[in-house]
Amino acid sequence: MTDPSAGPLITTSAREAVPGQLRAEPLLKIRDLTVTFASRGRATVRAVDGVNLDVAAGSTVGIVGESGSGKSVTSLAAMGLLGRRGVEIRGSVDFDGSDLLHMPEQELRAVRGREIAMIFQDPMSSLNPVLTVGRQITEILVRHRGLSGRQARDRAAELLQSVGIGDSLRRLKSFPHQLSGGMRQRVMIAMALACEPRLLIADEPTTALDVTISAQILELLRRLVADTQTALVLITHDLGVVAGLCDRVHVMYSGRIVESAPRRPLFADPRHPYTTGLLASVPRLDAPRGVPLLPIPGSPSDTLPWARGCAFSPRCTRQVDACLGAPPVLEPLALPSHLLRCVNPVPPQKLLG
Amino acid sequence: MSLTAGVELAAGERSEQAGGLYRDAFRRLRRSPTAIVGAGLVLLFVFVAVFAPLLAPYSPTAVDLTDIRPGVFPGPSAEHPLGLDQLGRDELSRIIYGARYSLLIGVVSLSLGAAVGLTLGLLAGAFGGWVDSLVMRLVDIMLAVPSLLLAIGIAALLGPRLISVMIAIAVVNVPIFARLLRGSMLAQRRSDYALAARSLGVTRSRIVLQHVFPNSLAPVIVQGTLALATAIIEAAGLAFLGLGSPDPAIPEWGRMLAETNAFLASAPLLALWPGLAIVLSVMGFYLLGEALREALDPKLRR
Numbered sequence: 081m082t083d084p085s086a087g088p089l090i091t092t093s094a095r096e097a098v099p100g101q102l103r104a105e106p107l108l109k110i111r112d113l114t115v116t117f118a119s120r121g122r123a124t125v126r127a128v129d130g131v132n133l134d135v136a137a138g139s140t141v142g143i144v145g146e147s148g149s150g151k152s153v154t155s156l157a158a159m160g161l162l163g164r165r166g167v168e169i170r171g172s173v174d175f176d177g178s179d180l181l182h183m184p185e186q187e188l189r190a191v192r193g194r195e196i197a198m199i200f201q202d203p204m205s206s207l208n209p210v211l212t213v214g215r216q217i218t219e220i221l222v223r224h225r226g227l228s229g230r231q232a233r234d235r236a237a238e239l240l241q242s243v244g245i246g247d248s249l250r251r252l253k254s255f256p257h258q259l260s261g262g263m264r265q266r267v268m269i270a271m272a273l274a275c276e277p278r279l280l281i282a283d284e285p286t287t288a289l290d291v292t293i294s295a296q297i298l299e300l301l302r303r304l305v306a307d308t309q310t311a312l313v314l315i316t317h318d319l320g321v322v323a324g325l326c327d328r329v330h331v332m333y334s335g336r337i338v339e340s341a342p343r344r345p346l347f348a349d350p351r352h353p354y355t356t357g358l359l360a361s362v363p364r365l366d367a368p369r370g371v372p373l374l375p376i377p378g379s380p381s382d383t384l385p386w387a388r389g390c391a392f393s394p395r396c397t398r399q400v401d402a403c404l405g406a407p408p409v410l411e412p413l414a415l416p417s418h419l420l421r422c423v424n425p426v427p428p429q430k431l432l433g
Numbered sequence: 434m435s436l437t438a439g440v441e442l443a444a445g446e447r448s449e450q451a452g453g454l455y456r457d458a459f460r461r462l463r464r465s466p467t468a469i470v471g472a473g474l475v476l477l478f479v480f481v482a483v484f485a486p487l488l489a490p491y492s493p494t495a496v497d498l499t500d501i502r503p504g505v506f507p508g509p510s511a512e513h514p515l516g517l518d519q520l521g522r523d524e525l526s527r528i529i530y531g532a533r534y535s536l537l538i539g540v541v542s543l544s545l546g547a548a549v550g551l552t553l554g555l556l557a558g559a560f561g562g563w564v565d566s567l568v569m570r571l572v573d574i575m576l577a578v579p580s581l582l583l584a585i586g587i588a589a590l591l592g593p594r595l596i597s598v599m600i601a602i603a604v605v606n607v608p609i610f611a612r613l614l615r616g617s618m619l620a621q622r623r624s625d626y627a628l629a630a631r632s633l634g635v636t637r638s639r640i641v642l643q644h645v646f647p648n649s650l651a652p653v654i655v656q657g658t659l660a661l662a663t664a665i666i667e668a669a670g671l672a673f674l675g676l677g678s679p680d681p682a683i684p685e686w687g688r689m690l691a692e693t694n695a696f697l698a699s700a701p702l703l704a705l706w707p708g709l710a711i712v713l714s715v716m717g718f719y720l721l722g723e724a725l726r727e728a729l730d731p732k733l734r735r
Contacts, residue, residue, distance in 0.1 A: 192631070200628070205625035208626045208630070210648055219630075223634060
């Protein structure tokens with residue numbers, strides 16, 4: 081197994097250290113992505129603030145954070161799905177040499193679904209209720225693959241089979257409400273993988289599902305990604321999901337990446353108080369009995385603008401004076417692939433070994 | 434035994450397979466008493482309208498002067514169950530034939546109004562931006578004029594003819610359908626499945642026509658049944674005001690009502706029959722529309 085994040089750090093034109101730098105040119109290269117929502121008469125909101133992100137072909141990258149940390153907006157902005165009105169997007173999103181942010185809509189549509197595909201959180205509302213799942217899968221095959229009638233239907237049945245839906249020819253005639261939540265998410269995955277995209281963005285793919293189904297879906301994703309060498313960006317708030325799947329993990333808070341590391345160092349040696357907070361709030365089966373879960377105090381809306389210091393400082397248990405005043409910088413630690421944005425990090429530890 | 438149970442289950446599942454949003458709504462509709470009463474009245478109305486020549490005991494224009502004297506109206510009798518009108522015509526036959534005109538006016542005006550209104554709504558909902566603003570300002574102007582007043586104006590402008598009544602009611606329906614479809618489409622455009630389709634590279638025209646439009650139709654279908662009811666009332670209203678067809682041979686319910694005005698004291702029943710016909714047919718469409726709205730409500734879906 082190659083660790084895509086083990087390479088030396090290459091300096092780029094971007095202001096800050098770039099997480100996940102690779103020897104080879106990455107498939108997706110996001111540089112200094114900033115998304116600002118502005119509407120008349122209301123304060124502007126900077127949902128994503130100078131995010132750098134690399135995704136290598138065949139690798140799995142996790143983006144972790146609470147609601148409102150900007151993880152979904154990052155992916156939507158990269159795909160050009162945010163719309164134009166009241167949204168300002170800066171930075172660059174490079175997909176295999178082409179700039180997605182400045183691509184004409186028509187070309188972008190040809191990339192979406194064929195080269196990059198997405199899976200969304202709620203499989204019920206993400207499927208059209210008045211069309212059969214067969215129609216919805218074949219639509220994509222017709223659009224991108226130019227298949228017709230019978231060919232498209234056979235391929236759609238194959239796809240359903242490959243995501244573990246039995247009796248697939250008959251299931252093609254089902255409407256979304258006739259399927260269970262897990263089945264619907266399988267259909268969504270089949271649709272996303274219909275054209276064998278090189279990059280798959282899964283936005284909270286298991287949040288709406290119960291635990292057993294969620295595990296099945298994750299296993300399915302893991303297998304498909306491994307089989308087809310598809311790069312996967314997994315957006316989630318659940319570190320447990322990340323632990324089993326990702327090569328590299330970025331922890332986002334209030335629009336910025338606060339900690340970024342390959343999976344093992346992140347879980348073995350989390351340094352940002354927010355990351356340790358997230359880890360402490362995950363229930364663990366191997367924890368001693370009677371040890372209470374430690375929630376992160378406050379709510380994600382208790383933030384400080386980054387310009388005035390660390391956005392997490394109002395909720396942070398390790399807050400010091402140096403946290404305020406200027407924004408902390410994302411810097412590499414002893415392990416160059418482990419980046420941290422914190423002036424008073426949690427001391428090194430060996431929790432999970 | 435378990436074998437047959439399995440077969441039955443499979444058959445049940447298959448019928449389930451065939452259903453979509455609308456099939457599902459239909460299944461709920463069949464269990465609703467409101468829908469059954471409404472559909473019954475509507476079916477009766479349509480049946481009477483279609484088979485009027487077979488059902489009516491007399492021609493609606495045949496005059497029987499044997500019992501007619503000024504100021505005397507023979508009430509219900511064996512030969513004439515609802516009596517004779519002021520010109521000695523069989524009231525029942527005229528009511529039965531009147532259903533034809535109500536249905537004709539309702540269907541034609543609804544189709545015209547819905548066709549234009551839905552086209553405008555589709556344009557506004559699909560393109561947004563300045564197209565939307567333009568269409569919606571036009572609609573606002575139309576909505577600013579009270580509907581009956583607008584209908585009266587148009588009917589007066591085009592002269593008292595059957596077709597002008599239809600056009601007048603159609604024009605009143607245009608803004609209602611345009612706004613309804615546009616609002617519904619705007620909501621659906623922001624839905625997750627539209628975003629999901631966009632993220633998979635589906636073209637904009639396909640998203641609008643295949644995904645957004647069919648999902649926006651539920652309120653339009655409901656409005657369609659309610660608009661039929663309103664059309665019947667408005668047709669009767671226009672005829673009552675003398676803006677319908679001037680041909681006295683046409684048995685139009687609104688006009689029949691208007692003509693009994695002078696004899697209300699001596700023959701109140703003659704006003705009751707067309708009034709009752711209007712109320713029952715309108716109520717049928719309203720009840721059906723109400724039940725449809727409930728059946729199609731996505732919040733009530735499992």
